[in-house]
Amino acid sequence: MKNFSKYLSVLCLGLLLLVAGCSGDESSSADNEDTDASSFPEKPITLIVPSAAGGGTDSTARALANATEDHLGESIGVENKEGGSGATGMTEGANADPDGYTVSMVFVELTMLNHLGLSDLTSDQFKPLGLVNLDPAALTVPADAPYDTIDEFIEYSKENPGEVKVGNAGTGSIWHIAAESFAKETELELNHVPFDGAAPAVTSLMGGHIDAVTVSPAEVLPQVESGDLKTLGVMSDKRSDMMPDVPTFEEEEVDVTPVGTWRGLVVPEDTPDEIAGKLEEAFLKGAEEEEFTEFMKNNGLGLEVKNSEEFEEFMNKESQFYGDIISDLDLGSN
Template sequence: MKKNALSILIILLIISIVLIAGCGQSTKQTGNNGQSTTSTTQEQKGSTKYPAKQINLIIQAAPGGLSDTTARTVGGELEKILGVPVVCSNKPGASGAVAMSYVQASAPDGYTIGYVPVELTMIKALGFADIEPNSFDLIGSSNISPATVTVRADAPWKTLQEFIDYAKKNPEKVKVGNSGTGSIWHIAAASLEKAAGVKFNHVPFDGATPAIAALMGGHIDAVTVSVMEVKSGVDSGKLKVLGVMSDQKSEYLPNVPTLKEAGYDVNVSAWGGFAAPKGLPQNVKDVLYPAFEKAINSDKLKEIAKQRGFSVFYKNSDEFTKFANEQFDFYMKQIPAMGLKK
């Protein structure tokens, strides 16, 4: 009897083990529509709520400029909204192509995001990389700032026309700094060249900040960068702006004429926004897109914009995609016409 009881106990134990093991395996159930549905432990693990870890925000320019300031401010707001760290990394080079290529090659999982400047619409025409707006899922635009013609406060030119007259008499002598060969600020200087019939000596830097430092140090004669990037130098009395490349005067430099007022039809502005690798899942978009909208329209970014001298410029994903593609079409024609292709 004891033997039989022991055998029965062993059999029951084996059956129990089999049943328990079966709970972790894939099982089929019949839904209300009569079709079978499959549920697994692995599928349950795959439904982890986004975001579940650190988000990496890639910035295409050196620290301190318009791109860096905007991206870091928005990143800080995203941390509060999403509840995970947002770590910013600067990857300057090739007018943003280095950083944008990195983002494009990253996994489309919502954990690698890139700040994309106006150069997103230019680098294909320049021959730097096979990248265009449709290479990404565009999240939203964030900022805009017109170009300026800026010199040191002690420069001999009091007006834009004096600067132009000197450049005409001294071809390629005036050294104009920009944020990289083929960058929007290079385009700005080249546009002024074409409109005024002059020839500058273009000096590229990895971002606007080092270009401005070179100007202050007396290594170059002028920069064609944004209002925002020169505002602190103007406020401190070290720099002066001779003209603004926009249709309307800058709210931050109300006494500075536009280039159109000075007789030159030049309108060049830098803008920026955020993008993810192509193929972002819808459940990630549903979380990420509203979070960016809230961060870009935050009081913090508006406050920074007012302090630094740029404008908040929000367009949602669809609007930003349309806008960026229009800019892309423009620069695909404009850049070859200016002879700037690599």
């Protein structure tokens, strides 16, 4: 019995030491995490842009990166990963190491791709940092096109069913949804032509290869101001500040649901809250810098800032909204 008691005492002591050791490891691990977060960042940040260089998303990302670097104390390098209506780049961003060193600029397609059956990607695979931009779709055509109003465009398209080529930023992109929604609600048969981003679509329009685009005012503003293109209307409930003389579809009595794009910043969902918080604070401060706000104004981009909580709620609502539209248009496979 004495030997058994002695054995039991030794066993209990061993267990206590084991528990204490584990607790010490956890404490050490927690301390390491705190140390990592407190010293973040210690190297340059990569900002993934899931679209082609030269478009509204790319230019917004580069301007914001420049305005944010001083608030982070490290450089921010932009990498374009176009394709799949943004799915390629956003998927890479979702699968990046959750260490805070890879941030992604996402846009409205993030809330649409799964409804379209094009990707399993959803906003739940990210931790939001904030929203920085919101823009409506705008119907833009060559300056010498045989129509000067939305009604004239509709009339021409009905007289030439299937012949009017409308470029978009890729199948399932917001600009594709905008054109499809416009066509359905006005009973038009349009020829939808996909590109890898808005910039290539606008270039094709300038070259006379397509007849119209339904991209944001910002993405056609230089060509409109130069007199090469003209915008017939914006799909919004109010006029664009960048094109105050261009009427809304509603003003022209064309009943089309307002459709537009937005752009925001995210990190992989498992990124530590402390690191995500530092990134959120830095990027939102960057969005307030005069160099960024002036850039947005001068380039016709709508400045709309929301913090991480507001952005998350906004994306959830957008997912529901576009899920309903895609179902109504019978575009998705879900």
